[in-house]
Amino acid sequence: MEKRITVDGHFCVGIKFLEKLYGFTKSDDIGSLLGGMQLFENDQGTWDPAIWHDWIESVEAVLGEAK
Numbered sequence: 001m002e003k004r005i006t007v008d009g010h011f012c013v014g015i016k017f018l019e020k021l022y023g024f025t026k027s028d029d030i031g032s033l034l035g036g037m038q039l040f041e042n043d044q045g046t047w048d049p050a051i052w053h054d055w056i057e058s059v060e061a062v063l064g065e066a067k
Contacts, residue, residue, distance in 0.1 A: 011039075011052075012039075014037075015034065015038075018030055018037070022034060
């Protein structure tokens with residue numbers, strides 16, 4: 001059985017990956033990025049609105065390359 005994940009789900013996977021990396025490195029750069037990536041509980045985007053926009057552009061670029 002194939003499992004599928006949404007664009008939102010992939011974003012959350014990215015956050016989990018960066019949290020793990022931050023745990024190893026304690027990098028201020030990764031910590032700052034994670035701060036901006038945090039999602040509002042009421043589905044109104046990320047703390048840094050540009051991050052979600054950049055994420056969607058990246059998804060569209062990858063999907064365009066897969067064609």
